[in-house]
Amino acid sequence: MKIGIVGFPRSGKTTVFNALTGLDASVGFGGGDPTKPNLGTIKVPDDRIDRLAEIFQPKKTTYGEVVFVDYPGRPDASNSIDRSTIAQMRDADALVQVVRAFSDPSADREADPAGDVDSFKAELLLADLEVIEKRLDRLRREKDKGKETALLELCKEHLDAEKPLRDVELSELEERDLAGFGLLSRLPMMVVVNVGEDQAGAPIDDALKARLDAESILGIALSAQVETEIAGLDEEDRGAFLADLGLEETARARFIRAAYGLLNLISFLTSGEDEVRAWPIERSTSAVRAAGKIHSDIERGFIRAEVVAYEDFIELGSDAKCRDAGKLRLEGKEYEVRDGDIIHFRFNV
Numbered sequence: 001m002k003i004g005i006v007g008f009p010r011s012g013k014t015t016v017f018n019a020l021t022g023l024d025a026s027v028g029f030g031g032g033d034p035t036k037p038n039l040g041t042i043k044v045p046d047d048r049i050d051r052l053a054e055i056f057q058p059k060k061t062t063y064g065e066v067v068f069v070d071y072p073g074r075p076d077a078s079n080s081i082d083r084s085t086i087a088q089m090r091d092a093d094a095l096v097q098v099v100r101a102f103s104d105p106s107a108d109r110e111a112d113p114a115g116d117v118d119s120f121k122a123e124l125l126l127a128d129l130e131v132i133e134k135r136l137d138r139l140r141r142e143k144d145k146g147k148e149t150a151l152l153e154l155c156k157e158h159l160d161a162e163k164p165l166r167d168v169e170l171s172e173l174e175e176r177d178l179a180g181f182g183l184l185s186r187l188p189m190m191v192v193v194n195v196g197e198d199q200a201g202a203p204i205d206d207a208l209k210a211r212l213d214a215e216s217i218l219g220i221a222l223s224a225q226v227e228t229e230i231a232g233l234d235e236e237d238r239g240a241f242l243a244d245l246g247l248e249e250t251a252r253a254r255f256i257r258a259a260y261g262l263l264n265l266i267s268f269l270t271s272g273e274d275e276v277r278a279w280p281i282e283r284s285t286s287a288v289r290a291a292g293k294i295h296s297d298i299e300r301g302f303i304r305a306e307v308v309a310y311e312d313f314i315e316l317g318s319d320a321k322c323r324d325a326g327k328l329r330l331e332g333k334e335y336e337v338r339d340g341d342i343i344h345f346r347f348n349v
């Protein structure tokens with residue numbers, strides 16, 4: 001899963017990236033290679049994995065992973081995004097727009113979070129419109145009046161009405177037909193309101209929240225500056241620092257949870273003496289497809305899944321007790337895997 005961190009220059013994208021990944025990419029003007037995105041992989045915190053690792057004492061413990069990409073963008077302070085950045089954004093699975101809400105004396109304008117959300121949306125719609133019109137022109141020249149034309153015209157109508165494509169209801173087949181275009185306004189989207197240090201614990205203001213809700217965009221407020229400082233502290237100091245600011249947890253933890261939800265991800269778990277592991281999958285994935293995440297052989301030779309819900313396992317303490325209590329279920333290929341299912345796959349190749 002790849003989450004693109006996007007937004008206008010100097011909104012704090014690289015600072016957010018650093019806070020999330022614990023890396024130290026250079027921020028501000030002239031920071032880093034202006035043509036290369038920063039890439040960072042994070043482990044998704046998961047109490048269930050911690051707990052299972054305590055129980056099994058496995059040789060290896062593996063958390064779910066999410067990759068963040070911080071695009072360089074043009075190093076001036078105008079509120080637009082350049083073409084090469086747009087092109088790079090097309091392979092993300094979701095977008096997180098960082099908007100500046102802290103005051104920056106060196107910027108050429110006041111912070112305007114709502115305005116930046118609108119302008120960025122306009123940029124995405126325009127980029128999608130360009131792709132779709134180009135393709136439609138071509139189909140027109142070929143006198144195609146088929147399904148693709150109809151689908152793209154539907155998309156164009158939405159874009160002309162200034163609506164993101166994320167709101168269009170599509171069949172699975174249509175979804176697949178569109179996938180190759182890399183349409184940006186179709187991607188799930190989240191907005192990070194990057195507030196000043198003095199606002200670190202405050203929620204998003206009501207007006208902005210209403211605006212985001214109307215666009216099906218998930219919003220969270222944080223101070224990238226403060227988060228970066230927190231990331232640099234050790235465990236002990238961290239608690240005191242957070243309490244001082246009136247925060248219960250780091251925005252990093254909040255953010256990652258929100259991103260997981262945004263991508264419609266859940267985790268199934270595998271446990272044993274060798275490894276305790278979380279496997280991120282999309283909600284509604286069947287058992288046989290989930291098996292394929294582990295290995296294609298397990299998918300191909302799938303016999304059945306032996307499933308215990310995490311809560312039942314913790315309550316009863318072992319697979320044997322779960323079996324006795326009727327909590328160990330035998331499920332077939334089409335079983336819809338749930339979040340927190342601990343699964344042993346039986347297979348034969």
Ligand SMILES: Nc1nc2c(ncn2[C@@H]2O[C@H](COP(=O)(O)OP(=O)(O)O)[C@@H](O)[C@H]2O)c(=O)[nH]1
Nearest residue numbers: 009010011012013014015027028102223224225
């Ligand atoms: N005061 C304050 N400054 C910030 C914050 N986040 C970023 N900055 C500063 O804003 C400038 C631009 O940040 P950067 O992360 O490079 O933005 P980018 O261009 O979007 O990647 C840098 O000088 C940062 O130190 C914040 O939360 N508060």
Ligand SMILES: [Mg+2]
Nearest residue numbers: 013014027072
């Ligand atoms: Mg940057």
